[in-house]
Each structure stands twice: as structure tokens, then as C-alpha cells.
Amino acid sequence: MKKWYAVIGDPISQSMSPKMHDEWIENNSLHATYIPVHVKEENLADAVASLKNLGCSGWNVTVPHKTAIIQYLDEIDPFAKQMNAVNTVEVLPNGSLHGSNTDGQGFVRSLEELYGARCKGGEVLVIGAGGAARGISYALHEAGYGPITLTNRTLEKAQQLCTEIPNAKAVAIAEAENLLSAYNLIIQTTSVGMNFARKGMPLNPEKIAKGTVVADIIYNPLKTEFLSEAEKRGALLLNGTGMFVHQGALAFEKWTGIRPNTEEMTRKITETLGGTYVNR
Incomplete structure (x- = not known):
């Protein structure tokens, strides 16, 4: 059947x-x-x-x-x-x-598919304090990343989320902006920059250091304003297409026992959305 x-x-x-x-x-x-x-x-x-x-x-x-x-x-x-x-x-x-x-694990797999273990052993900044930030932070901790810092427009929400993520700490947006050069991995998890949502950037990217991996879980548009500004400062980029593909691949694997081809699918979805692979 x-x-x-x-x-x-x-x-x-x-x-x-x-x-x-x-x-x-x-x-x-x-x-x-x-x-x-x-x-x-x-x-x-x-x-x-x-x-x-x-x-x-x-x-x-x-x-x-x-x-x-x-x-x-x-x-x-x-x-x-x-x-x-x-x-x-x-x-x-x-x-x-x-x-x-599978959302958080999907992000980790998409990160490692593109950058391997480059971001392990360094400090991580997660921007946002909603469900996506929670899942990604927890998955990163479980995969051995960190220490993890969370920042959010409402600091209290970031502080609350820190109680759920081992060894995480919260800082205000202004403090995070001043410390951007200290992070090996910066992850934008809010809806800021998404099509049909609030335009702009979640924080000032001025102090992002060259070689930092900067991720935005939005995939429409493929390159948000935040990613564009990070790229101007020499950052390595990761958009949300890979996370979407990998969370689906993990579900497919659970149902069928088969791990599908995620790299080719990421390429196809990127092209469907009007971009060119590779994801950076």
C-alpha cells in the first residue's frame, strides 16, 4: 500500500x-x-x-x-x-x-554542512529570544558549541531564556553591539528583515569582525540587510535555506530511515527563490 x-x-x-x-x-x-x-x-x-x-x-x-x-x-x-x-x-x-x-538540529546541520567545525570552540551570539532562538541555542549547546550569549530588544526575555540553556548569559543590545568582534558565530533569529515583516536590522553590525560566521535564519529574502552589511565587513554568511532543508531532512530520516541529499536540495530551493548557490 x-x-x-x-x-x-x-x-x-x-x-x-x-x-x-x-x-x-x-x-x-x-x-x-x-x-x-x-x-x-x-x-x-x-x-x-x-x-x-x-x-x-x-x-x-x-x-x-x-x-x-x-x-x-x-x-x-x-x-x-x-x-x-x-x-x-x-x-x-x-x-x-x-x-x-528538528528545527534546532536542522540549523546545526546546515552550519556544519557549509563550515564544518569552524565555529566550535568560539563564542556564540544569538539574537532574539523566541522559539527559534530557544531551539537553536539548545541544539548548539547539545552539539558542543559555546559559550552562548543571548541578546534581545527586551533584555528580560533573553534573561529568562538563559535559565533554560546551560551556561548561557544575556546582554543588552547595546552591549552586544560593542562586543561583536568577540564572537566566532552570530545568529539572527528574529523576523526583522523578513519579507512582509519589519524592515531593518536587529542590531548595528558595525563591529562584526572579518571571518566571523554570520547566520540569519530567514530565507526569503535569501540575503537580508543584516547579512549584506555583515558581508561588507568580511563575514562568512549562512542564510535560512539550509536550516529549512535540514529540518525537513531530519523528519524524512525519522519516517523512512533514509538520509536524503540536502546539498542538492538547498541548491534547488535557493535557485527557486531567485538566488545562486552557495549560500554565502
Whole structure:
């Protein structure tokens, strides 16, 4: 019987996940398909039950359901628990639903695919204090990066997040701006610079040092104003395309046991968005 996988969210028509997963399915000669399913918040419980009853083998979860879906799952992994958010659901052989979150690990894999271990052993600055900052900071810590510093327009939010990330500390934006040259890796996790969101930059990049790896998890546009300014100062860049691809690849691997070709997929999505590979 043909297996099927899905992504649920509201809205969902903009998702690039179906094209990505269907290509991986075809490349690996799997008898399966992957479809987008539009699920309103008030219909989430019914949707989860229907996906399970209709034989879906697993699905991805996007906004606004990443936290709300937890109550309908049988178990979640440590990353999902730390983030209080799930982006991947597996239907286990016994029928139970297992939730995980591959966002933070996806970022780490995208970083290492492009730059190897270059950023290990140096100081890390994470800009932002939301769900993405939490997941990335936790994944970086688990992978042996750090020490990690968090900065945010609202310092109290960064301080609160530091209580969840071992050995992390928080600094105000102004202090972070003055210390930019001390960081080997700088990661921008806010929506500042994203298409249709607030324009501008999360902080003044003037003191970014040459050779610093500067990442922005936004992939539309492929090169935000923050990345452009960092590039002028000799930084090495990483946009959000690789993170998107790798979080999907981790889900694909959980469902099928196969690790798909992420480099080629990153190249194709970059070209689809109007850019040229390589990601920097």
C-alpha cells in the first residue's frame, strides 16, 4: 500500500515542503507521497485523529500548531519538550504518536554542512529570544558549541531564556553591539528583515569582525540587510535555506530511515527563490 505523509498548518499553500519531500521520495524510489493539509486552529484535534485514522505515516507541523498539537500526542522528545513545540510527528508501529522538533538540529546541520567545525570552540551570539532562538541555542549547546550569549530588544526575555540553556548569559543590545568582534558565530533569529515583516536590522553590525560566521535564519529574502552589511565587513554568511532543508531532512530520516541529499536540495530551493548557490 502506498504510504503518505503530510504537512499541516494555517496557511499552508505557501509551504515548500511538499515539493522538497516529493523529490526526496522520487529520488529514493519510495512508494509514497507527501501532501499539504490546511488545518484551522479549531479543527486541530479532529485533524490529528483523521490523519491517524486515514493511515498517514507521519506529518510535519507548521504555524500555528507547533505548540497546540502537543496535547494530542502520546510522547515528545527532549528537543520538543525544551522548545514546547513540535514540527514532526511519527506514527509508531504500535499506533502511538511521537512528536519531535528538528528545527534546532536542522540549523546545526546546515552550519556544519557549509563550515564544518569552524565555529566550535568560539563564542556564540544569538539574537532574539523566541522559539527559534530557544531551539537553536539548545541544539548548539547539545552539539558542543559555546559559550552562548543571548541578546534581545527586551533584555528580560533573553534573561529568562538563559535559565533554560546551560551556561548561557544575556546582554543588552547595546552591549552586544560593542562586543561583536568577540564572537566566532552570530545568529539572527528574529523576523526583522523578513519579507512582509519589519524592515531593518536587529542590531548595528558595525563591529562584526572579518571571518566571523554570520547566520540569519530567514530565507526569503535569501540575503537580508543584516547579512549584506555583515558581508561588507568580511563575514562568512549562512542564510535560512539550509536550516529549512535540514529540518525537513531530519523528519524524512525519522519516517523512512533514509538520509536524503540536502546539498542538492538547498541548491534547488535557493535557485527557486531567485538566488545562486552557495549560500554565502
